Amino acid sequence: MIFSLSLFCFSCSSKDTTPIPQPVPYTEQPAPQPAETPAPPVSSNTSGDPGLKLIEGADCLACHKIDAKLIGPSYQDVAAKYTDADMDQLAQKIIEGGKGNWGDIPMTPHEGLNKDDAKQMVKYILSLKKQ
Numbered sequence: 033m034i035f036s037l038s039l040f041c042f043s044c045s046s047k048d049t050t051p052i053p054q055p056v057p058y059t060e061q062p063a064p065q066p067a068e069t070p071a072p073p074v075s076s077n078t079s080g081d082p083g084l085k086l087i088e089g090a091d092c093l094a095c096h097k098i099d100a101k102l103i104g105p106s107y108q109d110v111a112a113k114y115t116d117a118d119m120d121q122l123a124q125k126i127i128e129g130g131k132g133n134w135g136d137i138p139m140t141p142h143e144g145l146n147k148d149d150a151k152q153m154v155k156y157i158l159s160l161k162k163q
């Protein structure tokens with residue numbers, strides 16, 4: 033009986049010595065990151081150009097690329113070869129089609145195209161001239 037009592041007391045005292053739980057030290061949360069601003073869409077400074085829109089709306093890009101030769105010359109090559117003074121002639125060539133200036137592969141005619149739209153396209157192409 034005494035033994036069991038002392039055991040009881042022992043368990044009492046041991047209970048007293050249980051360490052008081054310490055408050056968990058405040059761990060610094062990483063500062064909230066500013067909302068990521070979406071990268072602007074990849075676009076050249078000429079995007080939104082009415083000439084480019086016309087080109088994208090026609091079949092031009094099936095044969096032309098801005099910066100690489102495809103079936104036709106790259107538009108940058110065309111821009112390097114011509115000046116604004118050739119605009120009329122180039123617009124006419126887009127409408128009528130033809131070959132000979134870049135090789136033997138002909139450009140298909142675009143008879144449905146009106147001259148003003150063709151000129152807009154040429155204007156855009158010539159704007160690609162490297163400074």
Ligand code: HEC
Pocket residue numbers: 087090091092093094095096103104105110122125126130131132133134135136137138139140142153154157
């Ligand atoms: C079937 C393929 C094809 C399509 C479609 C096409 N082209 Fe071409 N384009 C060519 C080829 C080939 C040449 C090179 C012609 C040459 O040697 O004179 C060329 C040349 C050109 C030239 C330079 C002309 C010159 O005399 O140097 C311009 C400008 C041009 N294309 C614009 C356009 C535009 C704008 C469109 C869309 C309305 C278009 N092309 C659609 C194949 C194409």
